[in-house]
Amino acid sequence: MALVGWMVIGALVVAGVMSWRMQRYPGGWRYAFALQYVAERRDLDAARRALRGLRDQAARERETASGSVELAELAHQGRIDAARARLVALKNPGTGLLRDSVGGLWLYEHVLEARADGRAAQYPLHQVSIRDEYSPKVGHVYLALPAGRQQMVSVALDEATSETEVRAFVVKVANAAADAKAAKAERLAKIPQAEAELRKVTADTSGPEQARQRLADLTARQKSDARIPRARRELDAARDRWEKLTGHRPQ
Template identity: 45%
Template sequence: MDVVFWVLLVVAGCAASVGWRLWSFPGGWERAFAGTYAAERRRLAAARRAVRRLRWAAGREMAGARLTVHRRTAAHRQRVRAAQRHLDRLGDPGSGAVLVRFGGAALHEHVVAFDGTSIPLAGLRVRDEHSGGTSHLYLTRPDGRVHHETYAHGEHAEDDVRRFAVRVQNAAADENDFRERRTVMIAAAEADLDAARADTTARDRAREELAEITERHRLDTRLKAARAELAAARDHWHRTSGRRPR
């Protein structure tokens, strides 16, 4: 069975090769295989190879130049988007990353949240008291409003409540510092965004190189000459065989 398979495979390969040669050099068996027409076949094959080689080289160079334009354009857009996101975060920082969780509370970079109640850290004052087996946490906003949380010592140790209060107070101090620096940081971020938008040197140079390569290939006479030679070889083949090759 294996022998039959390999025999059939060889026969199929030979048939495909013969078919390809007859298609490449039309006009009958003699035209495709006889030594009498070997020179004409060589001329036609060489003309085809020359055109393919020049077209492939030009296509490869053009594709590389287009890819460079695409990559540099994408890199410029990415830089602009990153600068815009940084500026947006400074303008509206939101809650920020979670720094620590304690019971039902979550301390973020810019707020502290208690069961859905979100309290900004800016200007927040923190005080804790402990008595009768209960800890009390008082958070006073800049407008004087107070948020009160209680923790039974059976669920939360007094020292843990104290440590959480300290973390909130330190986070509030960091937020105050951030708010003081934010005006300067926003100005710097705006300058970075303007610089990112204006810095199109790499992208523009890639576009110029693509235009130069395109124009060079447009003016290049080698491919035109190769195509003329291929057309002449086809014409000659057609005149002598009655069949026009591809």
Template identity: 30%
Template structure:
């Protein structure tokens, strides 16, 4: 910043300060700046400061009480939302985490997704039977669902000279079959536990909905703080002294200053 720019900044700053002072101490240049009225300005400034301090202290106490109420309400809603989501997952687990895939089959935590054919479809793992078999040209995984319907996933293992299609090692297909079987075992165990877990979660949700003690305590504290602020004798004195100072300035200058 060069000297000219510095001068401009100083002049603008000084101009703003003058306007602010004229606004805070209305009535004319003398009332705003003359030493003759310095004690009158000090009296008004002190009354403003005292009222501002008391008001800020009251606002901070109310703000803290309001924040505590907001926090307890948010915690209450968050707990209900967590339990509701848990219940929804138990009632409808969906596909779950992707565990593995091979060829046309993608293994998820709760389903097998078949990607061959015109459309993708899912087979629930609960009650599913999976077995490995091999033949002259294909390894196979046979999947029998709870209705008895069978799906055969084919994994070619011959490699004709001019064939660019993917070929599958027997050990890889066997390992994938074992992964499916283990996922089925986990899913069957999970399904057995669902009724008990669902009952527990529903009971917990009912209790959580009824447990509003923290909110009520925070709401009562907020009401107490507000009442205390309204009845605070220091605030009443500070407001009274400020009003008196404002009126004294108006009597002196003919202009009522802002608070």
């Protein structure tokens, strides 16, 4: 940048500082800059700083207390969400992770998925029975489904899928179904306790209530705090002194 450009910028900065100072200490050049009125300017600044400091402190205290209320409410809602999630998982554990698959059958933690004739359906493991038969090139897997119907899934036997693999899969499904029946009974037994825990957690609003009470106490304490009104009166007095000196009242 050329020297002239820097000079223009410097002049603008100086002009801005001078304008700000004239507004801060109104009444004319000498009151804003002359050493003769340093004490008066310091008197005005001290009163301003005192009030601003008390206001900033009060605002920080309110912000902290309000933040505590928000955190307490979030924590309470988090406990409710966790208790509700546990209850939902007991009532409906969902599909779960994939354990194994063969042909058109996929064994998940809690369901068996069967795909045949271009259609796929999932069945709760605790409601499924399985058996198998074999011909030289095809394994026939029969499923007894929850509604009493049966479904056959044919698995081609070749180098990619052997009869041994299909048999092992059928055994795995049968064992998983037996485990699922026991797991369902355990889940059902836990549901009343989980429902009670959800009600308890929902009703326990002590954390947010205490945080809101602390905020209310702080607000009341600040309203009765005489320091800010006193600092405001002292600033008004400093303004009065400046106005008496210059004929202009500062902000």
